[in-house]
Amino acid sequence: MKLAPTIVILGSLLTVGSLQAKWSRIPIIKEKPVNTISGPASNASLESSSGFGKVDSILSSDITASSTVSAGKSFLLVNLGKPVLISSSSFVNDGIEGRATLSASADKNGWAVLEEKVFSAADRTVEFKFAGMQAKFVKLELALSKGGLIRHLQFFGAATDKGYAVKQSADGKEGKPMDLINGLGGARVVYAAPKPANGLDTAITYNKFAFPESDEKYRTIIYDFGQLRILNEFTSVHSPRPVRFEVFAFDNLPEKEDWRGRMAFDPKDFGNMAPVAVAEDMRGLGTLKATPSKAVKTRYLALRWEPEFNPPDFQCTAGAEGNGSVYTTNTVTITNADGSKTTVTIQVGDAPGAGAATSDVKGDNPMQQLAQNGGVQNDSSVVTTVFVSADGKTTTTTVQQGTTQTTSATDATSGATTTKTTTKNQDGTQTVITEVKNSDGTTTTSVETKGTSADGQPTGTATVTTDKTGTTSSGNLGAGNTPAPSTVTPGTPPSGTTVTTVSS
Structure with a gap:
């Protein structure tokens, strides 16, 4: 007869345990549909x-x-x-x-x-x-x-965010205001709790969540922008009932592998931080805006709704506004004042992290830098810059993809081709491989690895390995007087230049 209280106690413990369980990470979707009638890519x-x-x-x-x-x-x-x-x-x-x-x-x-x-x-x-x-x-x-x-x-x-990237300035003030969650900002849902009743695939694809009745206090969504973003305002459209809305920004998401080897997030980590913005819909109007005291820089954004009572169904959609400029795959040719030409071709990669490698937004601390480095590693965009001297004797090609930049310079007079590949490793070190192919058939290759601290200063002695074949060369691993490739932002060429743009 004393079994019933025991069962009740065990059931309570199981309920508490389930509420405190870690959440499993949702796989990133590479391509997400975008609204055809609004947003920077719309012609409506x-x-x-x-x-x-x-x-x-x-x-x-x-x-x-x-x-x-x-x-x-x-x-x-x-x-x-x-x-x-x-x-x-x-x-x-x-x-x-x-x-x-x-x-x-x-x-x-x-x-x-x-x-x-x-x-x-x-x-x-x-x-x-x-x-x-x-x-x-x-x-x-x-x-x-x-x-x-x-x-x-x-x-x-058919319209998706594939092939588009949003570029923000270092301070996040340049460009036009846009929704970086629902538009082309590359945001992807990585955690949602409790599990949406309208189906996880539908919820994360269209950013429309219908959370079921639950004993959990909060309805939570965590977004990964794929790179650091600067955000000025947060919006919510939700079921028309009183609700408290909280916004959290992580310098780097505190995830750990669970027993299955999958990344997981512990909701207890919210207890270690304060929200960057808070708003309340006290009258149950179904919409609100939360404005932080200052612009928020983050790659990982968490939004929590706390309904006044446990509703049978709680629907919500969120937005996050920031300033930026949208670009897509295109080619820009600039005729410089001295007669030389610079051609820049941008091939935008998958939306999550697109443009991270060339982003002007830098981390304010080591954890933000680590989060940004991860985004750069995953950036599949390719930026190719070709510089041709006025006399046509020197051609320099630079290819940037993710953390790797390859520069190839050919001197028509000497016949030498110099290829330099620089890779920024995730541990903070930098590897430089330089190969010089001379007209006499000799090849000189050097490999240099440097350690760097968070402030960019060298922390160790460089290690250089040189391998020569054939006739001894001069040992000059540079490109002599070869001009460096011009750094060009499409749409903002220097004065006194002629620009030709081809978009695809």
Whole structure:
């Protein structure tokens, strides 16, 4: 008869244990869909509308921006800028009730109904899913018995963040404001707890989370931007109930391998740090913004929602705003004032970490530097710079990929080719391999490894190994008077130059 209390105690212990369990890391997705009608890569514009107030908010990349819509009939028509493939759409509902019809067209003459939805004011999100269709125009028609607000209208299809990179200045102040989570900032979800009820793949792909009823106090999402980012504001669109919103920034994510050999995060680590921003939705409006006291520099961002009570379903979408400039694969040719030419070709790699190797954002401490070095290691972007002297006798090619930079200089007069490969190792050391191929068939190779401290100063003696074959050369491992390759930022050439740009 005393067994029941024992079972209750054991059950309580198991519950406590589960709440304190470590979270398993979610695998990084290389390619993520992006909203076709908003963001820096979008060509969409508002063609016409009726019955909407603040209609321009529909195309805003601010997820909290809303548009009013009255009871009765209304519509809005969006020009996507060019024919694109779309296969799903959604918007956040704040109190409207009725029927929504979504249509698409190639020329505004013939319209195909993609899907109709009947919904109530209690439906927080209205979603449309349909067979993929090429369209240049999309139309949302509403027949409402009750008016209210809609926000965060999205269209997804073939467009992804692959081939794009966002570059930020060293202080994060240059460029245009943009959402670095929902747009092209390379953010990826690496932890989400408790497990989303709408399916983990859907949640992390579209950054739309529906957390189930849970005894856990918080609903938590941790993002990895793939490199250091500078962030100025944090936004949330969530279920309309009172909630406290906290933002944490990690210099480097404190992960450890679990018993299965997979990386894991212990939520107890939140107890060792203070949030960088906090906001409360005390009236349960369903949106909020959290502004830190100063700009936040981080690669790993954690967001926590604490509902006032344990809801049966808690939906949320988050955003993080920072300033930056978007670039994609392109070639820039600059004719310098002295007649020489510099050609820079950028091949943007996978979105997570894209551009990390050439980022101007530097770590403020060793842990941030370590996090950034990891991003540089994973950056698959390739930057090729070719410098041709005015007389055409010297060509210098520099290829930068991740932590490795290779420079090859050819002197047409002497016939010598010098190739220098510099690799920044993850342990802080730097390896330089220099190979000189002379016209007489001799080759000289040197390998030099230097240790460096956090401030960049050498910490050890360089080790040099030289191997010569054939006739003895002069031993000059440099390129003599060969000009160094110009460092060029596409779009900002020096004055007095002629620029030709080819994008692909």
